Amino acid sequence: xxxxxxxxxxxxxxxxxxxxxxxxxxxxxxxxxxxxxxxxxxxxxxxxxxxxxxxxxxxxxxxxxxxxxxxxxxxxxxxxxxxxxxxxxxxxxxxxxxxxxxxxxxxxxxxxxxxxxxxxxxxxxxxxxxxxxxxxxxxxxxxxxxxxxxxxxxxxxxxxxxxxxxxxxxxxxxxxxxxxxxxxxxxxxxxxxxxxxxxxxxxxxxxxxxxxxxxxxxxxxxxxxxxxxxxxxxxxxxxxxxxxxxxxxxxxxxxxxxxxxxxxxxxxxxxxxxxxxxxxxxxxxxxxxxxxxxxxxxxxxxxxxxxxxxxxxxxxxxxxxxxxxxxxxxxxxxxxxxxxxxxxxxxxxxxxxxxxxxxxxxxxxxxxxxxxxxxxxxxxxxxxxxxxxxxxxxxxxxxxxxxxx
Ligand code: CUA
Numbered sequence: 001x002x003x004x005x006x007x008x009x010x011x012x013x014x015x016x017x018x019x020x021x022x023x024x025x026x027x028x029x030x031x032x033x034x035x036x037x038x039x040x041x042x043x044x045x046x047x048x049x050x051x052x053x054x055x056x057x058x059x060x061x062x063x064x065x066x067x068x069x070x071x072x073x074x075x076x077x078x079x080x081x082x083x084x085x086x087x088x089x090x091x092x093x094x095x096x097x098x099x100x101x102x103x104x105x106x107x108x109x110x111x112x113x114x115x116x117x118x119x120x121x122x123x124x125x126x127x128x129x130x131x132x133x134x135x136x137x138x139x140x141x142x143x144x145x146x147x148x149x150x151x152x153x154x155x156x157x158x159x160x161x162x163x164x165x166x167x168x169x170x171x172x173x174x175x176x177x178x179x180x181x182x183x184x185x186x187x188x189x190x191x192x193x194x195x196x197x198x199x200x201x202x203x204x205x206x207x208x209x210x211x212x213x214x215x216x217x218x219x220x221x222x223x224x225x226x227x228x229x230x231x232x233x234x235x236x237x238x239x240x241x242x243x244x245x246x247x248x249x250x251x252x253x254x255x256x257x258x259x260x261x262x263x264x265x266x267x268x269x270x271x272x273x274x275x276x277x278x279x280x281x282x283x284x285x286x287x288x289x290x291x292x293x294x295x296x297x298x299x300x301x302x303x304x305x306x307x308x309x310x311x312x313x314x315x316x317x318x319x320x321x322x323x324x325x326x327x328x329x330x331x332x333x334x335x336x337x338x339x340x341x342x343x344x345x346x347x348x349x350x351x352x353x354x355x356x357x358x359x360x361x362x363x364x365x366x367x368x369x370x371x372x373x374x375x376x377x378x379x380x381x382x383x384x385x386x387x388x389x390x391x392x393x394x395x396x397x398x399x400x401x402x403x404x405x
Pocket of ligand 1: 138139141184185186220221222223224225228229231
């Protein structure tokens with residue numbers, strides 16, 4: 001019966017969490033810009049710069065070594081003839097590097113302009129559509145992805161907020177708007193595009209286009225504190241229909257089993273999860289009645305965006321004045337949690353067992369993460385600790401695993 005339940009539960013998922021895993025899975029690798037036009041452009045520039053430098057290095061150092069060995073002073077040698085100046089040679093070694101550096105410089109600037117979002121807009125409009133815009137917010141140590149208009153041109157598409165795993169349609173220009181909640185991070189998807197710094201109080205942008213469906217690795221590429229190395233993310237590139245189904249799922253209510261319903265109460269109550277996390281409409285849920293207001297999500301989202309900007313400034317102010325930072329944290333939105341392949345920003349494969357371990361001891365798995373930090377603050381300041389029973393934990397795991405379009 002349990003097996004049957006498991007099969008049914010899997011069949012009920014609108015998104016196949018493990019689909020497309022195999023195609024492009026491999027270790028992220030800098031010299032692997034094969035996923036789309038931006039990465040190819042960057043890789044070509046990188047390779048030409050690299051090989052130009054290698055050739056210049058070998059020629060110059062080779063000539064130096066040759067001269068040092070061939071013309072070294074031997075005992076009894078007379079002083080060789082002394083020459084001063086060699087006009088053709090001097091003109092040559094002035095003109096050749098000038099041409100090289102100017103050429104590479106001009107080309108670099110041309111590539112830089114191609115990486116600007118304007119190129120993505122032009123590309124999309126040439127096909128009579130708009131590019132997809134995704135906001136990526138860097139947090140210590142995870143990524144938040146917000147889609148204000150997930151299906152460009154569609155009036156009533158749902159608001160989509162997710163974490164650490166973004167989904168995009170294949171062959172679609174995607175503009176990334178990069179913001180930071182705290183310190184400087186860097187957004188990088190080696191096979192598609194990057195890196196671009198993610199800076200507090202500033203919005204940077206870049207774009208990419210994925211030509212093949214599949215899973216692409218992403219990684220924070222700027223040292224940002226304890227768990228910098230564990231600030232990974234994944235980009236799932238889907239067929240357009242699959243992507244649209246995922247987006248539509250955000251507006252669909254999730255059917256909960258009895259266990260999962262009990263888990264929802266843990267989420268909203270004893271577990272304290274709702275302090276930082278959001279599931280579906282629960283950012284506007286009334287904990288007393290358990291009622292959520294679906295349309296409130298957009299308002300909450302807009303308010304949150306403003307708050308984020310304000311908070312980034314406040315944080316800078318806190319750093320300057322030496323004040324304590326705020327004690328409430330933004331945490332991953334879990335609305336499509338059942339679609340995710342990983343936990344803890346790419347640290348663990350997502351399954352019921354790893355989720356259980358993660359909730360029990362997040363610090364043991366990912367030292368420095370904010371979930372442990374907030375639990376400690378609750379414990380010391382409010383004398384309240386989220387000590388869940390095994391049953392509560394089990395229910396909570398069921399509730400979270402059930403989430404997903
Ligand atoms: Cu964020 Cu390194």
